[in-house]
Amino acid sequence: MMRFRVLLLSSLAATSHAIINGRASCPDYSQYSTQTHQPLSTGKYQLSYMRPDPACRKYVVPEVEAAINDMKGRVKDPDLFRLFENAFPNTLDTTISWKGFASNSTTEELTFITTGDIVAMWLRDSANQMRSYKSLLKANTSTDSLAGLFRGAINLQARYIIQNPYCNSFQAPPESGLPPQHNGAADTDAVSPSYSSSFVFECKYELDSISAFLQLSSDYYEKTQDAAFFGKFKWIQAVQTILNVAQGLLVGTYADDGSVNTSPYTFQRTTTAGTETLSNSGIGNPVKSGTGLVRSAFRPSDDATIYQLFIPANMQFSSYLSKCAAIMKPLNADLANKMTTLANSVKNGINKYGKVNHPTFGQIYAYEIDGFGSSNLMDDANVPSLLSAPILDFLDASDKTYQNTRKFVLSTWNPYYMHGPVINGTGGPHVGPGRAWPMSVITELLTSSDDSEIISGLHTLVSSTDGLGLIHESVNTFDASRWTRQWFSWANGLFGEMLLGLKDRKPQLLATSFQ
Protein backbone atom coordinates (compact mmCIF):
# COMPACT_ATOMS: atom_id res chain seq x y z
CA MET A 1 0.00 0.00 0.00
CA MET A 2 2.68 2.43 1.09
CA ARG A 3 4.93 1.46 -1.81
CA PHE A 4 2.11 2.21 -4.23
CA ARG A 5 1.54 5.61 -2.65
CA VAL A 6 5.22 6.51 -2.93
CA LEU A 7 5.33 5.46 -6.54
CA LEU A 8 2.24 7.45 -7.39
CA LEU A 9 3.47 10.64 -5.72
CA SER A 10 6.86 10.48 -7.34
CA SER A 11 5.49 9.81 -10.79
CA LEU A 12 3.32 12.89 -10.36
CA ALA A 13 6.38 14.88 -9.34
CA ALA A 14 8.51 13.55 -12.18
CA THR A 15 8.74 15.44 -15.45
CA SER A 16 11.03 14.58 -18.35
CA HIS A 17 13.48 12.33 -16.50
CA ALA A 18 13.89 12.80 -12.78
CA ILE A 19 12.93 10.28 -10.18
CA ILE A 20 12.03 6.66 -10.53
CA ASN A 21 11.30 5.79 -6.96
CA GLY A 22 10.93 2.30 -5.52
CA ARG A 23 9.81 0.37 -8.59
CA ALA A 24 8.76 -3.04 -7.44
CA SER A 25 11.31 -4.74 -9.71
CA CYS A 26 14.26 -2.63 -8.51
CA PRO A 27 16.54 -4.42 -6.04
CA ASP A 28 17.08 -3.04 -2.55
CA TYR A 29 20.49 -1.36 -2.86
CA SER A 30 21.46 -2.28 0.71
CA GLN A 31 21.47 -5.90 -0.52
CA TYR A 32 22.62 -5.17 -4.08
CA SER A 33 25.74 -3.41 -2.77
CA THR A 34 26.86 -6.54 -0.87
CA GLN A 35 26.92 -8.75 -3.99
CA THR A 36 29.14 -8.65 -7.08
CA HIS A 37 27.58 -7.90 -10.45
CA GLN A 38 28.83 -8.51 -13.99
CA PRO A 39 30.69 -7.36 -15.92
CA LEU A 40 33.70 -7.29 -13.59
CA SER A 41 36.47 -4.81 -14.37
CA THR A 42 39.27 -6.29 -16.47
CA GLY A 43 42.16 -5.49 -14.10
CA LYS A 44 43.59 -7.71 -11.42
CA TYR A 45 41.11 -6.55 -8.74
CA GLN A 46 38.08 -7.59 -10.87
CA LEU A 47 35.74 -5.04 -9.33
CA SER A 48 31.99 -5.47 -9.49
CA TYR A 49 29.79 -3.18 -11.57
CA MET A 50 27.65 -1.45 -8.93
CA ARG A 51 25.41 1.02 -10.75
CA PRO A 52 21.74 0.08 -10.62
CA ASP A 53 20.02 -0.76 -13.88
CA PRO A 54 19.26 2.55 -15.70
CA ALA A 55 15.53 2.17 -15.04
CA CYS A 56 16.24 1.94 -11.29
CA ARG A 57 18.47 5.01 -10.95
CA LYS A 58 16.81 7.60 -8.75
CA TYR A 59 18.01 10.71 -10.57
CA VAL A 60 19.89 11.36 -13.78
CA VAL A 61 22.06 14.41 -14.39
CA PRO A 62 23.42 14.62 -17.96
CA GLU A 63 26.56 16.51 -16.83
CA VAL A 64 27.46 13.67 -14.48
CA GLU A 65 27.01 11.05 -17.20
CA ALA A 66 29.18 13.19 -19.50
CA ALA A 67 31.88 13.47 -16.84
CA ILE A 68 31.93 9.68 -16.42
CA ASN A 69 32.29 9.21 -20.19
CA ASP A 70 35.04 11.79 -20.34
CA MET A 71 36.97 10.09 -17.53
CA LYS A 72 36.71 6.75 -19.34
CA GLY A 73 39.16 8.05 -21.91
CA ARG A 74 41.54 9.41 -19.30
CA VAL A 75 41.72 6.88 -16.45
CA LYS A 76 43.90 4.11 -17.87
CA ASP A 77 43.68 1.59 -15.05
CA PRO A 78 40.48 -0.47 -15.57
CA ASP A 79 39.94 -1.07 -11.86
CA LEU A 80 40.41 2.59 -10.95
CA PHE A 81 37.94 3.62 -13.64
CA ARG A 82 35.44 1.03 -12.41
CA LEU A 83 35.67 2.42 -8.88
CA PHE A 84 35.04 5.91 -10.28
CA GLU A 85 32.05 4.96 -12.44
CA ASN A 86 30.44 3.17 -9.49
CA ALA A 87 31.24 5.73 -6.81
CA PHE A 88 30.81 9.13 -8.44
CA PRO A 89 27.09 8.81 -9.41
CA ASN A 90 26.18 6.83 -6.26
CA THR A 91 24.34 9.73 -4.57
CA LEU A 92 22.24 10.40 -7.68
CA ASP A 93 21.73 6.72 -8.51
CA THR A 94 20.68 5.60 -5.06
CA THR A 95 19.97 8.34 -2.49
CA ILE A 96 17.76 11.03 -4.05
CA SER A 97 14.72 9.49 -2.44
CA TRP A 98 12.36 12.30 -3.29
CA LYS A 99 12.37 15.65 -5.10
CA GLY A 100 9.30 17.85 -5.15
CA PHE A 101 7.81 21.06 -3.80
CA ALA A 102 6.75 22.29 -0.37
CA SER A 103 3.06 21.64 0.18
CA ASN A 104 1.93 25.24 0.01
CA SER A 105 4.25 26.33 -2.78
CA THR A 106 4.76 25.77 -6.49
CA THR A 107 8.30 27.15 -6.42
CA GLU A 108 9.92 26.04 -3.14
CA GLU A 109 11.87 22.96 -4.26
CA LEU A 110 12.72 20.25 -1.73
CA THR A 111 15.28 17.43 -2.15
CA PHE A 112 15.34 14.55 0.33
CA ILE A 113 18.77 12.88 0.21
CA THR A 114 19.38 9.79 2.31
CA THR A 115 22.81 8.86 3.63
CA GLY A 116 22.67 5.43 1.94
CA ASP A 117 21.94 2.45 4.14
CA ILE A 118 19.86 4.57 6.57
CA VAL A 119 16.69 6.22 5.23
CA ALA A 120 17.30 9.61 6.86
CA MET A 121 18.92 12.87 5.76
CA TRP A 122 21.97 14.02 7.65
CA LEU A 123 22.75 17.74 7.25
CA ARG A 124 26.47 16.96 6.97
CA ASP A 125 26.26 13.98 4.66
CA SER A 126 23.77 15.58 2.28
CA ALA A 127 25.77 18.83 1.99
CA ASN A 128 28.86 16.79 1.16
CA GLN A 129 26.99 14.40 -1.14
CA MET A 130 25.93 17.45 -3.17
CA ARG A 131 29.45 18.93 -2.96
CA SER A 132 30.83 16.00 -4.93
CA TYR A 133 29.02 17.48 -7.97
CA LYS A 134 30.04 21.08 -7.31
CA SER A 135 32.56 21.22 -10.13
CA LEU A 136 29.75 20.40 -12.61
CA LEU A 137 27.23 22.85 -11.18
CA LYS A 138 26.08 25.86 -13.18
CA ALA A 139 23.11 28.22 -13.07
CA ASN A 140 19.91 26.59 -14.29
CA THR A 141 16.33 27.46 -13.35
CA SER A 142 14.94 24.05 -14.39
CA THR A 143 13.84 22.04 -11.39
CA ASP A 144 15.21 18.89 -13.06
CA SER A 145 18.74 20.29 -13.17
CA LEU A 146 21.68 19.77 -10.84
CA ALA A 147 21.08 23.36 -9.67
CA GLY A 148 17.50 22.37 -8.79
CA LEU A 149 18.80 19.50 -6.65
CA PHE A 150 21.04 21.92 -4.74
CA ARG A 151 18.18 24.40 -4.22
CA GLY A 152 15.92 21.64 -2.96
CA ALA A 153 18.58 20.47 -0.49
CA ILE A 154 19.14 24.03 0.77
CA ASN A 155 15.39 24.62 1.23
CA LEU A 156 14.84 21.35 3.08
CA GLN A 157 17.90 21.88 5.30
CA ALA A 158 16.63 25.41 6.09
CA ARG A 159 13.30 23.94 7.19
CA TYR A 160 15.03 21.33 9.34
CA ILE A 161 17.31 23.90 11.00
CA ILE A 162 14.48 26.32 11.78
CA GLN A 163 12.46 23.50 13.34
CA ASN A 164 15.22 21.64 15.22
CA PRO A 165 18.52 23.52 15.09
CA TYR A 166 20.34 21.15 17.48
CA CYS A 167 19.60 17.99 15.51
CA ASN A 168 21.85 16.21 13.01
CA SER A 169 19.61 13.88 11.05
CA PHE A 170 16.04 14.12 9.81
CA GLN A 171 13.00 12.27 8.48
CA ALA A 172 11.61 12.63 4.96
CA PRO A 173 9.35 15.70 4.57
CA PRO A 174 5.63 14.91 4.88
CA GLU A 175 5.14 16.07 1.26
CA SER A 176 7.13 13.05 0.07
CA GLY A 177 4.66 10.52 1.44
CA LEU A 178 7.68 8.53 2.71
CA PRO A 179 7.00 7.21 6.21
CA PRO A 180 9.20 8.29 9.15
CA GLN A 181 11.81 5.67 10.09
CA HIS A 182 12.11 4.30 13.59
CA ASN A 183 15.60 4.93 15.02
CA GLY A 184 16.04 2.21 17.63
CA ALA A 185 19.36 3.72 18.76
CA ALA A 186 17.51 6.85 19.91
CA ASP A 187 14.79 5.09 21.88
CA THR A 188 16.29 5.98 25.26
CA ASP A 189 17.52 9.46 24.32
CA ALA A 190 16.68 12.26 26.75
CA VAL A 191 17.35 15.47 24.83
CA SER A 192 16.70 19.11 25.59
CA PRO A 193 15.27 20.91 23.63
CA SER A 194 12.88 18.06 22.88
CA TYR A 195 11.81 17.10 19.38
CA SER A 196 9.28 14.98 17.53
CA SER A 197 10.51 11.71 16.03
CA SER A 198 8.19 12.25 13.07
CA PHE A 199 10.51 15.06 11.96
CA VAL A 200 13.85 14.13 13.50
CA PHE A 201 15.80 10.88 13.11
CA GLU A 202 18.48 11.73 15.67
CA CYS A 203 19.24 14.84 17.69
CA LYS A 204 22.95 15.07 18.38
CA TYR A 205 24.09 18.68 18.39
CA GLU A 206 27.10 19.00 16.10
CA LEU A 207 28.50 22.37 15.07
CA ASP A 208 29.47 20.87 11.73
CA SER A 209 25.79 20.12 10.91
CA ILE A 210 24.78 23.77 10.85
CA SER A 211 28.12 24.64 9.22
CA ALA A 212 27.28 22.12 6.48
CA PHE A 213 24.20 24.18 5.60
CA LEU A 214 26.41 27.26 5.22
CA GLN A 215 28.88 25.23 3.12
CA LEU A 216 26.10 23.95 0.85
CA SER A 217 24.73 27.49 0.44
CA SER A 218 28.15 28.89 -0.35
CA ASP A 219 28.87 26.09 -2.86
CA TYR A 220 25.61 26.81 -4.72
CA TYR A 221 26.18 30.56 -4.77
CA GLU A 222 29.82 30.31 -5.84
CA LYS A 223 28.98 28.28 -8.94
CA THR A 224 25.63 29.85 -9.94
CA GLN A 225 25.79 33.43 -8.60
CA ASP A 226 22.05 32.97 -8.04
CA ALA A 227 21.73 35.64 -5.32
CA ALA A 228 17.96 36.06 -5.74
CA PHE A 229 17.26 32.46 -4.65
CA PHE A 230 18.47 33.16 -1.10
CA GLY A 231 15.84 35.87 -0.55
CA LYS A 232 12.89 33.76 -1.69
CA PHE A 233 12.22 31.12 0.93
CA LYS A 234 13.49 30.41 4.47
CA TRP A 235 17.23 30.91 4.04
CA ILE A 236 17.51 34.17 5.99
CA GLN A 237 15.48 32.73 8.86
CA ALA A 238 17.68 29.62 8.94
CA VAL A 239 20.85 31.72 9.12
CA GLN A 240 19.31 33.82 11.91
CA THR A 241 18.55 30.56 13.76
CA ILE A 242 22.16 29.42 13.32
CA LEU A 243 23.47 32.70 14.74
CA ASN A 244 21.20 32.35 17.77
CA VAL A 245 22.40 28.77 18.36
CA ALA A 246 26.04 29.80 18.02
CA GLN A 247 25.62 32.75 20.43
CA GLY A 248 24.18 30.41 23.06
CA LEU A 249 27.08 28.01 22.65
CA LEU A 250 29.80 30.64 22.98
CA VAL A 251 28.96 30.56 26.68
CA GLY A 252 31.03 28.28 28.92
CA THR A 253 29.97 26.08 31.82
CA TYR A 254 30.35 28.62 34.64
CA ALA A 255 29.12 32.20 35.07
CA ASP A 256 31.45 34.87 36.53
CA ASP A 257 29.83 34.55 39.97
CA GLY A 258 30.60 30.82 40.04
CA SER A 259 27.11 29.57 39.30
CA VAL A 260 26.58 26.94 36.63
CA ASN A 261 25.11 28.30 33.40
CA THR A 262 22.09 26.56 31.98
CA SER A 263 23.22 24.67 28.90
CA PRO A 264 21.12 25.40 25.80
CA TYR A 265 21.42 21.69 24.90
CA THR A 266 21.68 18.45 26.87
CA PHE A 267 21.75 14.84 25.68
CA GLN A 268 21.76 11.51 27.50
CA ARG A 269 21.44 7.99 26.12
CA THR A 270 21.34 4.60 27.83
CA THR A 271 24.37 2.93 26.26
CA THR A 272 27.50 0.90 26.91
CA ALA A 273 29.56 3.18 24.59
CA GLY A 274 31.22 6.15 26.27
CA THR A 275 31.09 8.10 22.98
CA GLU A 276 27.28 7.85 22.73
CA THR A 277 26.29 9.99 25.68
CA LEU A 278 27.37 13.16 27.49
CA SER A 279 28.85 13.29 30.98
CA ASN A 280 27.73 15.64 33.78
CA SER A 281 24.04 14.84 33.36
CA GLY A 282 24.07 15.56 29.66
CA ILE A 283 26.02 18.83 29.43
CA GLY A 284 29.44 17.31 28.69
CA ASN A 285 32.82 18.16 30.19
CA PRO A 286 33.31 21.74 31.48
CA VAL A 287 34.22 24.44 28.96
CA LYS A 288 35.69 27.87 29.76
CA SER A 289 33.95 31.00 28.52
CA GLY A 290 35.74 33.67 26.55
CA THR A 291 37.72 31.79 23.88
CA GLY A 292 35.43 32.95 21.05
CA LEU A 293 34.96 29.31 20.01
CA VAL A 294 31.55 27.66 19.59
CA ARG A 295 30.87 24.44 21.53
CA SER A 296 29.97 21.17 19.83
CA ALA A 297 28.50 18.28 21.83
CA PHE A 298 29.27 15.72 19.12
CA ARG A 299 31.77 15.26 16.30
CA PRO A 300 31.09 14.61 12.59
CA SER A 301 31.41 10.90 13.42
CA ASP A 302 28.33 11.39 15.69
CA ASP A 303 30.60 10.49 18.63
CA ALA A 304 30.63 12.75 21.69
CA THR A 305 33.44 15.30 21.91
CA ILE A 306 35.81 14.97 24.86
CA TYR A 307 36.39 18.75 24.91
CA GLN A 308 33.56 20.69 23.31
CA LEU A 309 35.67 23.37 21.66
CA PHE A 310 36.06 21.22 18.59
CA ILE A 311 38.53 22.92 16.27
CA PRO A 312 37.72 21.41 12.81
CA ALA A 313 34.02 22.38 13.02
CA ASN A 314 34.98 25.86 14.21
CA MET A 315 37.22 26.13 11.12
CA GLN A 316 34.34 25.08 8.88
CA PHE A 317 31.86 27.37 10.65
CA SER A 318 34.12 30.42 10.43
CA SER A 319 34.98 29.76 6.80
CA TYR A 320 31.43 29.36 5.45
CA LEU A 321 29.81 31.90 7.77
CA SER A 322 32.18 34.43 6.28
CA LYS A 323 31.38 33.36 2.69
CA CYS A 324 27.62 33.40 3.38
CA ALA A 325 27.89 36.95 4.74
CA ALA A 326 28.51 38.02 1.14
CA ILE A 327 25.23 36.34 0.11
CA MET A 328 23.41 38.01 3.02
CA LYS A 329 24.75 41.52 2.40
CA PRO A 330 22.17 42.63 -0.22
CA LEU A 331 19.36 40.85 1.68
CA ASN A 332 20.04 42.06 5.23
CA ALA A 333 23.16 44.15 5.78
CA ASP A 334 22.84 44.12 9.56
CA LEU A 335 22.72 40.33 9.70
CA ALA A 336 25.63 40.16 7.23
CA ASN A 337 27.73 42.31 9.57
CA LYS A 338 26.92 40.06 12.50
CA MET A 339 27.98 37.04 10.45
CA THR A 340 31.30 38.62 9.51
CA THR A 341 32.00 39.67 13.09
CA LEU A 342 31.28 36.18 14.44
CA ALA A 343 33.29 34.47 11.67
CA ASN A 344 36.28 36.66 12.54
CA SER A 345 36.05 36.11 16.29
CA VAL A 346 35.85 32.33 15.80
CA LYS A 347 38.92 32.50 13.56
CA ASN A 348 40.78 34.54 16.16
CA GLY A 349 39.79 31.99 18.80
CA ILE A 350 41.23 29.16 16.68
CA ASN A 351 44.49 31.05 16.17
CA LYS A 352 44.82 32.04 19.81
CA TYR A 353 43.65 28.89 21.62
CA GLY A 354 43.55 26.12 19.03
CA LYS A 355 47.31 25.65 18.50
CA VAL A 356 49.64 23.71 20.76
CA ASN A 357 53.32 22.79 20.73
CA HIS A 358 54.02 19.16 20.08
CA PRO A 359 57.46 17.82 21.12
CA THR A 360 58.00 16.11 17.75
CA PHE A 361 56.06 18.22 15.22
CA GLY A 362 56.29 21.75 16.63
CA GLN A 363 53.19 23.93 16.49
CA ILE A 364 50.09 21.97 15.46
CA TYR A 365 46.31 22.44 15.62
CA ALA A 366 44.57 20.62 18.47
CA TYR A 367 41.55 18.49 17.61
CA GLU A 368 39.62 19.70 20.67
CA ILE A 369 40.30 22.03 23.58
CA ASP A 370 38.39 22.96 26.75
CA GLY A 371 39.65 26.54 27.12
CA PHE A 372 41.15 25.74 30.55
CA GLY A 373 44.41 24.58 28.96
CA SER A 374 43.64 20.97 28.14
CA SER A 375 43.68 19.70 24.58
CA ASN A 376 43.01 16.47 22.77
CA LEU A 377 45.65 15.77 20.11
CA MET A 378 44.26 13.37 17.52
CA ASP A 379 42.38 13.34 14.25
CA ASP A 380 39.28 11.42 13.15
CA ALA A 381 38.50 10.32 9.60
CA ASN A 382 35.19 12.19 9.31
CA VAL A 383 35.21 15.61 7.66
CA PRO A 384 35.54 18.21 9.12
CA SER A 385 38.85 16.86 10.41
CA LEU A 386 42.16 18.60 10.94
CA LEU A 387 43.49 16.93 7.78
CA SER A 388 40.62 18.48 5.80
CA ALA A 389 41.28 22.12 6.83
CA PRO A 390 42.29 23.21 3.27
CA ILE A 391 39.14 21.71 1.69
CA LEU A 392 37.08 23.58 4.29
CA ASP A 393 38.56 26.68 2.65
CA PHE A 394 39.83 27.73 6.08
CA LEU A 395 43.52 27.86 5.21
CA ASP A 396 45.92 27.06 2.41
CA ALA A 397 47.62 23.67 2.44
CA SER A 398 50.98 25.48 2.52
CA ASP A 399 50.17 26.92 6.00
CA LYS A 400 53.09 25.94 8.27
CA THR A 401 50.94 24.92 11.24
CA TYR A 402 48.74 22.87 8.89
CA GLN A 403 51.76 21.10 7.40
CA ASN A 404 53.02 20.22 10.88
CA THR A 405 49.52 19.03 11.81
CA ARG A 406 49.34 16.94 8.64
CA LYS A 407 52.60 15.15 9.48
CA PHE A 408 51.27 14.49 12.97
CA VAL A 409 47.90 13.20 11.72
CA LEU A 410 49.56 10.84 9.22
CA SER A 411 51.88 9.38 11.85
CA THR A 412 51.54 6.92 14.67
CA TRP A 413 51.50 9.90 17.07
CA ASN A 414 47.84 10.31 16.09
CA PRO A 415 46.02 7.92 18.47
CA TYR A 416 43.56 7.03 15.70
CA TYR A 417 46.08 6.42 12.90
CA MET A 418 45.81 2.78 11.81
CA HIS A 419 48.34 0.98 9.68
CA GLY A 420 48.86 -2.45 8.20
CA PRO A 421 49.34 -4.23 4.87
CA VAL A 422 45.84 -3.37 3.54
CA ILE A 423 45.34 0.32 4.29
CA ASN A 424 47.05 3.12 6.21
CA GLY A 425 44.91 5.99 7.41
CA THR A 426 42.90 7.57 10.17
CA GLY A 427 39.99 5.82 11.81
CA GLY A 428 38.13 6.85 14.94
CA PRO A 429 36.23 5.63 17.97
CA HIS A 430 33.02 5.29 15.94
CA VAL A 431 34.05 1.83 14.70
CA GLY A 432 37.14 1.54 16.89
CA PRO A 433 40.85 0.78 16.64
CA GLY A 434 42.22 -1.46 13.89
CA ARG A 435 40.03 -0.03 11.15
CA ALA A 436 41.15 2.80 8.88
CA TRP A 437 38.57 4.81 6.93
CA PRO A 438 39.04 5.17 3.17
CA MET A 439 37.54 8.66 3.62
CA SER A 440 40.71 9.70 5.44
CA VAL A 441 42.87 8.41 2.56
CA ILE A 442 40.72 10.36 0.09
CA THR A 443 41.10 13.50 2.24
CA GLU A 444 44.86 12.92 2.31
CA LEU A 445 44.90 12.89 -1.51
CA LEU A 446 42.62 15.94 -1.79
CA THR A 447 45.11 17.89 0.32
CA SER A 448 48.31 16.55 -1.27
CA SER A 449 50.39 17.82 -4.15
CA ASP A 450 52.93 15.00 -3.85
CA ASP A 451 52.66 12.60 -6.84
CA SER A 452 54.01 9.56 -5.02
CA GLU A 453 51.66 10.10 -2.05
CA ILE A 454 48.70 10.38 -4.44
CA ILE A 455 49.65 7.26 -6.44
CA SER A 456 50.17 5.22 -3.31
CA GLY A 457 46.80 6.37 -1.88
CA LEU A 458 44.99 5.57 -5.14
CA HIS A 459 46.52 2.12 -5.05
CA THR A 460 45.31 1.62 -1.47
CA LEU A 461 41.77 2.70 -2.41
CA VAL A 462 41.49 0.56 -5.53
CA SER A 463 42.88 -2.53 -3.79
CA SER A 464 40.83 -2.40 -0.57
CA THR A 465 37.17 -2.64 -1.68
CA ASP A 466 36.92 -6.42 -1.22
CA GLY A 467 36.06 -6.71 -4.91
CA LEU A 468 32.85 -4.71 -4.48
CA GLY A 469 34.05 -1.54 -6.17
CA LEU A 470 32.50 0.86 -3.66
CA ILE A 471 34.07 2.95 -0.91
CA HIS A 472 33.36 1.47 2.51
CA GLU A 473 33.19 3.31 5.81
CA SER A 474 36.13 1.49 7.40
CA VAL A 475 38.45 -1.37 6.43
CA ASN A 476 40.43 -3.62 8.75
CA THR A 477 44.09 -2.73 8.15
CA PHE A 478 45.04 -6.43 8.02
CA ASP A 479 42.04 -7.95 6.24
CA ALA A 480 40.23 -6.26 3.34
CA SER A 481 37.27 -8.61 3.70
CA ARG A 482 36.42 -7.05 7.07
CA TRP A 483 34.80 -3.69 6.41
CA THR A 484 31.80 -1.66 7.59
CA ARG A 485 28.88 -0.08 5.67
CA GLN A 486 28.25 -1.42 2.18
CA TRP A 487 26.34 1.72 1.13
CA PHE A 488 27.89 4.97 2.38
CA SER A 489 27.14 7.51 -0.31
CA TRP A 490 29.14 10.46 1.01
CA ALA A 491 32.43 8.51 0.95
CA ASN A 492 31.72 7.40 -2.62
CA GLY A 493 31.03 10.98 -3.69
CA LEU A 494 34.20 12.21 -2.03
CA PHE A 495 36.21 9.65 -3.98
CA GLY A 496 34.59 10.78 -7.24
CA GLU A 497 35.24 14.43 -6.45
CA MET A 498 38.90 13.66 -5.67
CA LEU A 499 39.53 11.70 -8.87
CA LEU A 500 37.69 14.23 -11.03
CA GLY A 501 39.80 16.96 -9.40
CA LEU A 502 42.99 15.17 -10.51
CA LYS A 503 41.88 15.64 -14.13
CA ASP A 504 42.65 19.36 -13.68
CA ARG A 505 45.33 19.26 -11.00
CA LYS A 506 47.44 16.26 -12.06
CA PRO A 507 46.09 14.81 -15.33
CA GLN A 508 49.19 12.67 -15.88
CA LEU A 509 48.41 10.66 -12.72
CA LEU A 510 45.18 9.38 -14.27
CA ALA A 511 47.35 7.32 -16.61
CA THR A 512 48.89 5.35 -13.71
CA SER A 513 48.46 1.57 -13.85
CA PHE A 514 48.02 -0.53 -10.72
CA GLN A 515 48.23 -3.87 -12.54
Ligand SMILES: *[C@@H]1O[C@H](CO)[C@@H](O)[C@H](O)[C@H]1NC(C)=O
Ligand atom coordinates in the same frame (compact mmCIF):
# COMPACT_ATOMS: atom_id res chain seq x y z
C1 LIG B 1 4.07 27.12 4.18
O1 LIG B 1 3.73 26.47 5.37
C2 LIG B 1 4.62 26.63 6.42
C3 LIG B 1 4.16 25.82 7.62
O2 LIG B 1 3.42 24.72 7.24
C4 LIG B 1 4.75 28.09 6.79
O3 LIG B 1 5.74 28.24 7.79
C5 LIG B 1 5.15 28.88 5.57
O4 LIG B 1 5.18 30.24 5.87
C6 LIG B 1 4.20 28.62 4.43
N1 LIG B 1 4.69 29.28 3.23
C7 LIG B 1 3.89 29.99 2.44
C8 LIG B 1 4.56 30.55 1.22
O5 LIG B 1 2.73 30.20 2.67
Ligand SMILES: *[C@@H]1O[C@H](CO)[C@@H](O)[C@H](O)[C@H]1NC(C)=O
Ligand atom coordinates in the same frame (compact mmCIF):
# COMPACT_ATOMS: atom_id res chain seq x y z
C1 LIG C 1 19.09 22.90 -17.43
O1 LIG C 1 18.87 21.62 -16.93
C2 LIG C 1 18.01 20.83 -17.73
C3 LIG C 1 17.76 19.54 -16.98
O2 LIG C 1 18.97 18.86 -16.73
C4 LIG C 1 18.63 20.62 -19.10
O3 LIG C 1 17.74 19.91 -19.93
C5 LIG C 1 18.94 21.96 -19.72
O4 LIG C 1 19.65 21.77 -20.93
C6 LIG C 1 19.77 22.81 -18.78
N1 LIG C 1 19.94 24.14 -19.33
C7 LIG C 1 21.13 24.68 -19.52
C8 LIG C 1 21.13 26.08 -20.06
O5 LIG C 1 22.17 24.10 -19.24
Ligand SMILES: *[C@@H]1O[C@H](CO)[C@@H](O)[C@H](O)[C@H]1NC(C)=O
Ligand atom coordinates in the same frame (compact mmCIF):
# COMPACT_ATOMS: atom_id res chain seq x y z
C1 LIG D 1 51.59 1.31 5.60
O1 LIG D 1 52.81 1.85 6.04
C2 LIG D 1 53.84 0.89 6.28
C3 LIG D 1 55.05 1.64 6.78
O2 LIG D 1 54.73 2.33 7.92
C4 LIG D 1 54.16 0.14 5.02
O3 LIG D 1 55.07 -0.88 5.30
C5 LIG D 1 52.89 -0.47 4.45
O4 LIG D 1 53.15 -1.03 3.20
C6 LIG D 1 51.82 0.60 4.29
N1 LIG D 1 50.60 -0.02 3.85
C7 LIG D 1 49.99 0.37 2.74
C8 LIG D 1 48.70 -0.30 2.43
O5 LIG D 1 50.42 1.26 2.00
